[in-house]
Amino acid sequence: MQYFTGETLHPVHSFKLRCGMNLITSCCVAMLVHTVVHASAPALQIALSGTVTDGNDPVENAIISLVNNPLFIDTTDADGAFSISNSTGGIDVTRRNSRRDCTVRLSGNRMKIPIAMTNEKVSLYNAGGRCIRRYAPEKDRPGSGIMDLSGLSSGVYLVTFSAGRLSLVRKLMVTATEMYLTGTDAVPSTGIRQRGWSQAAVDQLKITGAGFNDTLVDISSYRMDDLLIVLTPIDSTATETSLGRKYANYFPVGAAIDGDSYRDAHAAIWKEHFNAAVCENEMKWESLQPTEGNFQFDQANAMVNAAVTNGMLVRGHVLVWYNQTPDWVYQGSKEQVLQRIRTHVTRVMQEFKGRVYAWDVVNEAVIGYDAAGQDVGEDLGPLVRWGYRNSRWQQVAGEDHIFEAFRAARAADPDAKLFYNDYWNYLDGKREFIISFVKRLQEQNLIDGVGLQCHLNISTAQEKMTNQTVYQTVENLEKEIQEYAALGLDVHITELDISIYTRDYASSDQSRWYTGYDLNEEYQDKMAARYREFFEMFRRNADKLQNVTFWGIADDNTWLSELSSGRPDHPLLFDKHLQPKKAFDAVMDF
Ligand code: XIL
Numbered sequence: 001m002q003y004f005t006g007e008t009l010h011p012v013h014s015f016k017l018r019c020g021m022n023l024i025t026s027c028c029v030a031m032l033v034h035t036v037v038h039a040s041a042p043a044l045q046i047a048l049s050g051t052v053t054d055g056n057d058p059v060e061n062a063i064i065s066l067v068n069n070p071l072f073i074d075t076t077d078a079d080g081a082f083s084i085s086n087s088t089g090g091i092d093v094t095r096r097n098s099r100r101d102c103t104v105r106l107s108g109n110r111m112k113i114p115i116a117m118t119n120e121k122v123s124l125y126n127a128g129g130r131c132i133r134r135y136a137p138e139k140d141r142p143g144s145g146i147m148d149l150s151g152l153s154s155g156v157y158l159v160t161f162s163a164g165r166l167s168l169v170r171k172l173m174v175t176a177t178e179m180y181l182t183g184t185d186a187v188p189s190t191g192i193r194q195r196g197w198s199q200a201a202v203d204q205l206k207i208t209g210a211g212f213n214d215t216l217v218d219i220s221s222y223r224m225d226d227l228l229i230v231l232t233p234i235d236s237t238a239t240e241t242s243l244g245r246k247y248a249n250y251f252p253v254g255a256a257i258d259g260d261s262y263r264d265a266h267a268a269i270w271k272e273h274f275n276a277a278v279c280e281n282e283m284k285w286e287s288l289q290p291t292e293g294n295f296q297f298d299q300a301n302a303m304v305n306a307a308v309t310n311g312m313l314v315r316g317h318v319l320v321w322y323n324q325t326p327d328w329v330y331q332g333s334k335e336q337v338l339q340r341i342r343t344h345v346t347r348v349m350q351e352f353k354g355r356v357y358a359w360d361v362v363n364e365a366v367i368g369y370d371a372a373g374q375d376v377g378e379d380l381g382p383l384v385r386w387g388y389r390n391s392r393w394q395q396v397a398g399e400d401h402i403f404e405a406f407r408a409a410r411a412a413d414p415d416a417k418l419f420y421n422d423y424w425n426y427l428d429g430k431r432e433f434i435i436s437f438v439k440r441l442q443e444q445n446l447i448d449g450v451g452l453q454c455h456l457n458i459s460t461a462q463e464k465m466t467n468q469t470v471y472q473t474v475e476n477l478e479k480e481i482q483e484y485a486a487l488g489l490d491v492h493i494t495e496l497d498i499s500i501y502t503r504d505y506a507s508s509d510q511s512r513w514y515t516g517y518d519l520n521e522e523y524q525d526k527m528a529a530r531y532r533e534f535f536e537m538f539r540r541n542a543d544k545l546q547n548v549t550f551w552g553i554a555d556d557n558t559w560l561s562e563l564s565s566g567r568p569d570h571p572l573l574f575d576k577h578l579q580p581k582k583a584f585d586a587v588m589d590f
Helices: 266-273 298-309 334-352 392-397 400-412 428-443 474-486 521-540 582-588
Strands: 004-009 013-015 027-029 032-037 047-054 063-066 073-075 081-085 094-096 102-107 110-113 121-125 131-135 145-148 155-163 166-174 179-182 192-195 203-208 215-219 223-230 253-257 276-279 313-320 358-363 366-370 383-388 417-422 449-452 455-457 490-499 545-550
Touching (some): 063 081, 073 081, 131 145, 203 223, 276 298, 298 313, 298 334, 334 400, 358 400, 358 490, 366 428, 383 428, 400 417, 400 428, 417 428, 417 490, 428 474, 474 521, 490 521, 521 582
Parallel strands (some): 047 223, 102 192, 253 276, 253 545, 276 313, 313 358, 358 417, 449 490, 455 490, 490 545
Antiparallel strands (some): 004 032, 013 027, 032 094, 047 081, 063 073, 063 203, 102 110, 110 145, 121 131, 121 155, 155 166, 166 179, 203 215, 366 383
16 A cells, blocks of 8 residues: 655646637636545545457457556456456555535436535536536525436537636536436546446546557446457558558468569559568579579579568468479489488578568479379369379479478478468369378478469359369368368468469460450459459458468569460459559458
8 A cells, every 4th residue: 555645736727618609718727636545545446357359259468448547457368358456556546625525416317516516607518519508506595406407419518617717627428318427537626526327437448459449438437347348440441552451450461573573663562562472483493593502592582672671471482393493403313302402492491581481392293183194284074083293303202302392491490381382272182182291291290381372263164164163162262271271271372363264265265365455344343253252251261361472463464474375364453554453442342
């Protein structure tokens, strides 16, 4: 218990109330408070406890404080629980007014004003500042004065109590069923201790939590338990124009950059709308180690540094892939090849340690086979089984090349998240095969997640019903995300884009090409609808998705238009003029 006696002169406040045409003269309030704290004084008892939730979910680390007694503060625990009491705040304070101590009561729709106050004037103003009721004391009339509050419509009013130069302003809140008189001091200085009849708010709890709107909750007593306070997530999203910031509470949104886009006209979009990055080609084997032992990091370093400088997360793509890997790598014995994997993985990951947080360690190692042992590609008609791709890695080293790559990666940077990355995970059979070896990697603690490429199409195949895109539905993608997550794996969408073409006809069939330079309204709408439904699903599964990355920034620079067919495509959220498309609006509309 603290012992403290003192006289406190609060700062002088002045109030100006606008009332219709008149400006009420500003009144000065000098608050003279005699503060007495001693052992025998009736202590201000504060004991408030409850739970803070976001809907049904507890909110941890929300800060709860009392507006009038900010020394009383607590932080919610993992269950959203808080408790504020004298022991939490550590102080006992009793404020007694040195002159008078009287109580204004709200009773029904009347305000009872004690006789001791009859030298004061009480006025009621509506929200527009117009004085609508006035209580003028009748000095020689005994008993309480009464101000009639009947007939007030719901809303906020101001009540002023004034005696000579002393004035006090309080809010009167009127709802359909109740009235509250709110204060900013438990015992105001003019001697008026106002308490509402039963529901009067004597104070407010202030709740702040990262990602949520600040909330004020009126409390009618300092002793309450089982308070349930529901916080609403910050709705800055409603006006948020940046894609990355809009998804701040869901997952980072990334874009693949190339040696130009990270610093040319695309860079402004990249920095404004994305908070994660990946190099489209510049960290592939042929770029980083074109000839044995000759590591070339300059280009990738420049790009990664640009991303990191802009506060972005960087994914590393890719350590071991059958493509864009020079021939020399596969020469010699199995042991030589595995040693090259170890050397490459170790050197590359050490180079980017601390700047690249997740790596695609192995990419695209699984395909479907027909009866003749050939890759079935798009058409699943002749499919008989899924298996490891018959790549040169596989030919020389079998699945050891995969395990060896992950083992070297884990050793090179134990803090990095390690991923297996592939396309068409929505095909059950392909996913089952992937899971069969991913589980074994997991048992050895060599893997943290799977990357789902998600090179999607504007619609599923309509003509060739054996084409793999038939399975490319929101439902199936959701299933793949949930199945991988259920294994305890992180899930990243790593290479998202949506081609305007379906996959059931050959890309070389020029009669089916879209020839417009700008995407017409019909395609814009179709694309927007498809992006919308995928992003709705991504948001629903935000607890299972740790990253969503687009394979490019704008349609003027997309690998889909650079395919050997030369067919132009429009797969991203920004068009060839770097303007947001309808698809962008659809993704931002929630
Ligand atoms: C692509 C690049 O976008 C092209 O520029 C390059 O010519 C070929 O590779 N799956 C992957 C990516 O994992 O590395 C591929 O990137 C696209 C398909």
